[in-house]
Amino acid sequence: MKKVFLTFIVILLIVGLLWLVSSSRTFQLFGKIVNRVDTDKKVVALTFDDGPAKGVTDTILEILDKENVKATFFLKGKELEKYLDEAKNIAxxxxxxxNHSYSHKRMVFKSMDFITEEIERSNKLIQKAGYNGTIYFRPPYGKKLFMLPYFLSENNITSISWDIEAETHLDKNATPDEISKYVVKHVKPGSIILLHVMYPSRINSLNAVPLIIDELKGRGYEFVTVSELLNEERLIL
Ligand SMILES: [Zn+2]
Structure with missing residues (x-):
């Protein structure tokens, strides 16, 4: 009986540990994951997950253009295929x-073939949209365990997570003002801000974007892309 109990406890601990590793924003078993960069410079990256979508893509591009801000869009292959013109406009x-995968499935306990197909198919679509820069990867739901980090590390692809996720910590009906206040309160030099703005249900996040930009600019922050942010990483000699 004691043995059964101990086995149960060990299994529970292993499952718990695997869950922690799969959900961590700062650790993965292979390769590099970045959730923010270490810098004293007041630079932050705005990152938008999912899409592209019709209509909203134009709106967010107008907002960013008006504010003269460059952002990073982690797009889904499936939606890139459907709305390639929107993706072309982003580029x-x-x-x-x-790259935010092709089908946006949790990439945990998936085969290497599945992972390869998901990432390569989306990379091709991103290039088809006219984007020629380095393509970073953001796992759907931030989930990764063995195969995904292994594939990314073998292919020299950096995982980009985030350190500011207002939507997760606030009520789903949080107002644009509440979302903006959360971001402004928690942001640090080198932060990566995650927002979802592409779907109608995320209208409050979309409307928070100009507030966040104005507030942070007022505090001396500059908005950069993820690539630019990675270049700001303090070199530890
Ligand atoms: Zn997503």
Whole structure:
């Protein structure tokens, strides 16, 4: 009986540990994951997950253009295929495009073939949209365990997570003002801000974007793309 109990406890601990590793924003088993960079310079990266979508893409591009801010869009392959013109506009406006998988499934306990197909198919679509820069990867739901980090590390692809996720910590009906206040309160030099703005249900996040930009600019922050942010990483000699 004691043995059964101990085995149960060990299994529980292992499952718990695997869950922690799969969900960590700062650690993965292979390769590099970045959730923010270490710098004293007041630079931050705005990152938008999912999409592209019709209509909203134009709106967010207008907001960013008006504010003269470059951001990073982690797009889904499936939606890139459907809305390639929207993705082309993102690239044309000088923003960075990252890979957010093809079908947005949790990439945990998936085969190497599945992972390869998901990432390569989306990378091709990103290039088809006219984006020629380095393509970083953001795992759907931030989830990764063995195969995904292994594939990324073998292919020299950096995982980009985030350190500011207002939507997760606030009520789903949080107002644009509440979202903006959360971001402004928690942001640090080198932060990576995650927002979802592409779908109608995320209208408050979309409307928070100009507030966040104005507030942070007022505090001396500059908005950069993920690539530019990575270049600011303090070199530890
Ligand atoms: Zn997503």
């Amino acid at each position: 044309l406006n000088g923003h960075e495009i990252g």
